[in-house]
Amino acid sequence: MSNHTALALNGQDSFTGVLAQKSGQPVQLCYQCGKCSAGCPMSAAMDIKPNQIMELLRLGRPEPVWESLAIWLCVGCETCAARCPNGISIGRVMDCLREMGNGREANGRGRKIKLFHREFLDSLRANGRVHEPVMLARYKLKTGDIFSDLNIGVRMFRKGKFSLLPERIKDRAGIRELFNQTGPLTGGSN
């Protein structure tokens, strides 16, 4: 670890310093080379590009970021992390921003992505493993978008790609305890 990185991670009380400490990423070192936005597979669909987000954060002006779609579109592919000359994983910063903003989102697309993650984790918490058909059905019901993938669902069912009963682990109590130990999920009380 370079001296610069160590200094950055040993952040002060500024917003940027706190973010660097919390995320473990030296966000102050960003010098706007733009490699993250150039390589990001979601960049084209984002309202604020990854390098623009980094500049807002470095300036301590995160307000537009909390309600952006961009922080929800990041899937953590880590292309930015592999290419950043300053060793910043912007994907990890995005995780951190979702938690710090506690799930505020700009529009319906961000809301749907958050809902998907929550349904996934609800299924995991109940069974210890994720039961795809029920998780997807619950997600579809909650979004009201019931028919968009029905065709694919039927094809998958015919190919035996959906099992009707969930796989459940024995130590489900242990899994519930892990959820309790790690605290609330972003954007919700449980």
Added chain:
Amino acid sequence: MKLSYFPGCSLQTSAREFDLSARAVCGELDLELVELPDWNCCGATSAHSLNHELGLTLPARNLGLAQETGLDLVASCSACYNRLKSADYALKTNPAQAGAMRQKTGLDFDQNLHVLSLLEAVTTRIGIERIKQRVSRPLKNLKVVCYYGCLLVRPPRVTAFDSPEFPVSMDRLMAALGAEPLQWSYKTDCCGASLSICDSRTVRNMVNNLLQMAAETGANAVVTACTLCHANLEMRRDPSRTMPVFYFTELMGLAFGLSACAGWLHRHLVDPFPVLAPVLAV
């Protein structure tokens, strides 16, 4: 040789052909996969997207179970592999984080466990030469592009396997099976991952770009090591596209002449048999 085996949730349902083919070809090569008892879901993208600690402790529970077996741990799904490896990396390099993980899971972790992807286990623990010797039906006339995706090779300091920009391990494996691996520039591009369900329009564009480039490269099939890449490339494509997508283990099984292959391949949403006709005719 024995390894602890972490199949992952989707290998029991939508990607069962990956699980079946992985067990079959490893068995052929005397690599025994011992399923980790009572393993839990790794949390995938969803856990670390909403709670960093949860994203590390869920896979850490599995690391604790693996440690008890005394065997190294191999994960077939790239997403599971990446989450297990991320937790492993945090335990080995970040003492503060490791302390929190110990406290939250109630487990004590030693530093001796090694986490591998199935591709890594096959290419490094078994080795290309031994695989080549086992080939009884070379995959002649099959031109493939190898699609590694994101989580097998990134972030490089965590995965420490192959190259994050231009990996070659799967290409070498395909060449050993008698197929012709073609070089293309989308080896490690993203398939759209879980946004396939909740932002499918974005993912459709990404998937069609990938398949278009595969076609322009001259390939007649895509080979993958990831269940989500496989699902997205099959589900989110323009219906006019017919290029099949294989798990690398399925092509190993084909080259080994295993009769169980047909059962795996019948589970695909995109019919792979037209492309395989010249291979199976030999």
